[in-house]
Amino acid sequence: MLPGPVFAAPYHLDPAGWTPGSDGYGRGDNPTRRLLEDAIGELEGGGCLAFASGQAAITALLMTVLHPGDTVMIPSDGYYNVRSFAASTLAGLGITTVEAPTAGPYPPFEGVRLVLLETPANPGLDLVDIAEVARAAHAAGALVAVDNTTATPLSQRPLELGADVVVASGTKALAGHSDMLLGYAATNDAGLLDGMRQWRTLAGAVPSPFDCWLARRSMGTLALRLRQQSANAAAVAKLLREHPLAGAVRWAGDSELAARQMRIIPGLVSFELPSAEHVAAFLRASALVAAATSFGGLHSSADRRHQWGDSVAPGFVRLSCGIEDTDDLLADLTKSLDAAALP
Incomplete structure (x- = not known):
């Protein structure tokens, strides 16, 4: 089904007056x-x-x-x-x-x-x-x-x-x-x-x-986006576990419960870098990962959640994988992590 037309919020009523159950004002229905x-x-x-x-x-x-x-x-x-x-x-x-x-x-x-x-x-x-x-x-x-x-x-x-x-x-x-x-x-x-x-x-x-x-x-x-994000997250989790700078890598696909309860594993991965400064260096070096507090979009993004008051380490990163080509994303992450590891 197509998304249909956009109906504005206010409406003009029938000259005889509003009929209950019909669209009279957009706050109530639309x-x-x-x-x-x-x-x-x-x-x-x-x-x-x-x-x-x-x-x-x-x-x-x-x-x-x-x-x-x-x-x-x-x-x-x-x-x-x-x-x-x-x-x-x-x-x-x-x-x-x-x-x-x-x-x-x-x-x-x-x-x-x-x-x-x-x-x-x-x-x-x-x-x-x-x-x-x-x-x-x-x-x-x-x-x-x-x-x-x-x-x-x-x-x-x-x-x-x-x-x-x-x-x-x-x-x-x-x-x-x-x-x-x-x-x-x-x-x-x-x-x-x-x-x-x-x-x-x-x-x-x-x-x-x-x-x-x-x-x-x-x-x-939605289905196309979720599948690519999930595939990217699986590959990113593997890369992060193999990189010496990253630790405490978590991805929902590692859980047996996820396999029973979810049909598509979400495209989120969390990990920790040694400090907030390492996270900033990682994000500055990346061409594909943007710093953003939201997640789930077309483009990969990362957020250092400690800055918002979450009870996590200062170097904790929530990475939201986008729909980029998997090889391109892995190459960019490797380059960015290597740059963040430099003195």
Whole structure:
């Protein structure tokens, strides 16, 4: 299906007045946005709502599900802004936050209202068995949400594995061109979907129609992009393990769980260089790897995550492999690492 036309946000009403259920104002509904939501929902296996960013989607979930006195469990090694939001906004509302590492062990789920997972985790790429955690959390009465940003629904379908809701940043690999912001949430729980829709409308956390069009356009090449990024990541991980300057190399494809839970291994690799200065030298020497805090785009990029407050070493690098020719990328990385190793 083609991405369709771009419908602007405001509309002209019928002279007889607005009919409930029809497009009256773009904050509440939009035909271009619905086309994108239908496409993502088909991939995720549930009803979908698009948001202005991934953080907006997670915020909508948290603010819809949680109430004063509730407890939420979040990854201690996941996206840092979720922890920041929990420590500020949620704490101020009387909501208790419990942190757990993605790979476990997990504390008891009793008394927890919502368990938020992120797998592979950003930036450390740890994995969690979604089905296993979902069974244990559901037995204790908790809802389970999965941040599917790194994997995308072509790689991993959390709803099929037992999750109640999926949230993600479409800014990254889903749209994949590094030219817009987008988030989404998907679920088969009609009540939860309606609650998040109401929150989105009242908070105004909607993506622009043109960004929705861009994202829907980009999804036509998603499978091609993911496969090349994955192939590049496998080759890059091997190169990094053989280079004397790089250490602590991690790639999700090394895990047996990844083979069971994901169809395509994401194109992210993490590693450590001796210092922040080595990372800067590495990036200056590279012709193909750009310094960027986002990931999942057409072009390879790297980010030194310590600068943002992540609990990682100063020389920790999250490398997002693009769709470049594999041999060209390996040659560029070898040259750049050799240059960074010089005194």
